[in-house]
Amino acid sequence: MTVVSRRTAQAQAAFHAVEKFYFDSRYGKRRGDPSISDFTFGNPHEMPLQGIVTAIREAALPHDKDWFAYKTSEDAPRAFVAEVLAKELGLPFEAEDVALTAGAFGAISVAFRLLLDAGDEVVYPEPGWFCYEPTLLAADAVPRKVPLAKPGFDLDLGAIDAAIGPRTRLVIVNTPHNPTGRIYGRAALEALAECLERASRRIGRRIFLLSDEPYRRIRFDNRGFTSPAAIYPWTLVDYSYGKVLLAPGQRLGYLAISPLMPMAERRALREAVFAAQMASGWGFPNAVMQYALPHLDRLTIDVEALARRRDVLTGALAKAGHTVLAPEGTFYLWVKWAGDPERQWNALADRDVFVLPGSVMNANDYFRISLTASDAMVERALPAFAAVSSARAPA
Numbered sequence: 597m598t599v600v601s602r603r604t605a606q607a608q609a610a611f612h613a614v615e616k617f618y619f620d621s622r623y624g625k626r627r628g629d630p631s632i633s634d635f636t637f638g639n640p641h642e643m644p645l646q647g648i649v650t651a652i653r654e655a656a657l658p659h660d661k662d663w664f665a666y667k668t669s670e671d672a673p674r675a676f677v678a679e680v681l682a683k684e685l686g687l688p689f690e691a692e693d694v695a696l697t698a699g700a701f702g703a704i705s706v707a708f709r710l711l712l713d714a715g716d717e718v719v720y721p722e723p724g725w726f727c728y729e730p731t732l733l734a735a736d737a738v739p740r741k742v743p744l745a746k747p748g749f750d751l752d753l754g755a756i757d758a759a760i761g762p763r764t765r766l767v768i769v770n771t772p773h774n775p776t777g778r779i780y781g782r783a784a785l786e787a788l789a790e791c792l793e794r795a796s797r798r799i800g801r802r803i804f805l806l807s808d809e810p811y812r813r814i815r816f817d818n819r820g821f822t823s824p825a826a827i828y829p830w831t832l833v834d835y836s837y838g839k840v841l842l843a844p845g846q847r848l849g850y851l852a853i854s855p856l857m858p859m860a861e862r863r864a865l866r867e868a869v870f871a872a873q874m875a876s877g878w879g880f881p882n883a884v885m886q887y888a889l890p891h892l893d894r895l896t897i898d899v900e901a902l903a904r905r906r907d908v909l910t911g912a913l914a915k916a917g918h919t920v921l922a923p924e925g926t927f928y929l930w931v932k933w934a935g936d937p938e939r940q941w942n943a944l945a946d947r948d949v950f951v952l953p954g955s956v957m958n959a960n961d962y963f964r965i966s967l968t969a970s971d972a973m974v975e976r977a978l979p980a981f982a983a984v985s986s987a988r989a990p991a
C-alpha cells in the first residue's frame with residue numbers, strides 16, 4: 597500500500613539529492629562541527645545582528661489583549677512594506693498589493709496556489725534554487741527547467757520561448773540569482789517581457805512572471821537593481837528578510853503584485869490572496885515578526901564584509917585553477933571545478949572544508965560557496981584550496 601501521496605512522493609524524489617547531502621553525506625556528519633569551514637548553505641556562522649534581538653524582544657511584549665490573536669497580513673506592516681517597495685522599486689504599490697508571508701518560501705507557495713491548476717507548467721532557469729521543483733510537484737504543477745546561457749549564465753530567451761507550451765502559466769526569474777550571483781539588467785528583462793507577451797498571445801493564455809528577489813538588497817559594488825515588476829505588468833514579486841538579516845529561521849517575507857498589472861487581474865489576485873494563504877495552512881508570519889517588521893527592515897548584514905570574503909576567496913580559487921564567476925549580488929560564489937569534481941570535493945572535505953557540490957543543482961562541473969562563512973573559516977580554508985589545486989588523479 598502506498599501511504600504517501602503521489603505528489604509528495606514526487607517532491608521527496610526531487611529533493612533527494614539535497615536532503616542526502618544535508619543529512620547523510622560526509623558534510624551531513626560534520627555539520628555544526630566548529631573545526632570545519634562550512635561554505636555550503638546560506639546559514640549564519642556568527643552571532644546574529646544585535647538589532648534583530650532588540651526588535652523581536654520589543655515586539656514580543658504585548659500592548660493589548662489581541663497581541664497574540666490570529667493575525668492575517670496586518671494593516672500597519674502591509675502599508676509599511678508598500679511604501680518601502682514603492683521607493684525601492686519606483687512603482688506605486690498599495691497596501692492591498694502586499695501579502696505578508698513566512699519568508700520567500702511562503703510567498704512562492706502562495707503564488708503557486710493563486711495561479712496554478714493541476715497540470716499547469718512552470719518554466720524556470722537551471723541551475724537555480726533547488727526548492728522550486730519539489731514545491732511545484734507538491735502543488736501538482738509541472739516544472740519545465742531551461743538552461744541558463746554559459747559562460748555568463750544569462751537568461752536564454754530562445755530556450756525559455758521553446759519551453760513555453762499551451763499549459764504554461766508561469767515563468768520564474770530569480771534576480772539576484774542563486775547560485776550564480778547574476779543580476780539581470782533592464783535590457784535582458786525587457787527582452788524577456790517581449791518574449792512572454794508574444795508567447796502569451798501565441799498560446800492564448802496570460803503567462804505570469806514570478807520575480808523571486810530574496811537577495812535584492814545584497815548587491816556588490818553599488819550595482820543597481822531593476823525589478824521585473826517594473827517591466828512586465830503581470831509580475832508578482834516575492835521577498836524574504838531571511839537573507840538580508842541572515843536570520844532565515846525567523847520567517848518573514850512577502851508577495852507583492854506589480855502595480856502595473858491591469859486592474860481587473862490585480863483586483864482578482866488581491867481578493868484571492870487571503871484564501872490562498874489561509875488554505876496553505878494559515879500562511880501568515882507570526883504576530884511578533886509582523887510587529888517587528890518596520891524595525892527589521894532598517895537592518896542589514898555587512899555587505900562590505902561579504903565583498904571582502906568574495907575577493908579573498910576569488911583570488912585563492914583562481915590561483916588554484918578554478919574559474920570563478922564574479923557575483924553581482926547574493927552571498928554566493930559560483931565556481932567551475934579545476935579538476936574532477938568528486939575527487940576535488942573529497943580532497944577539500946579531507947581538509948575540513950565543505951562546499952556545495954553543483955551536482956545537487958544538476959551542474960556537476962560547478963560548486964557553490966556561501967560567503968556567510970566566518971572570516972576565521974575563510975582563513976582556515978585558504979591552505980586547503982591551495983593544496984587541492986595541485987591534487988592530481990592517482991596514477
Ligand SMILES: Cc1ncc(COP(=O)(O)O)c(C=O)c1O
Binds near residue numbers: 638808810844
Ligand atoms: C532563490 C531563492 N528563493 C527563495 C528562497 C527562500 O528564502 P526563505 O527561506 O528566506 O524563505 C531562497 C533561499 O535559499 C532562495 O535562494
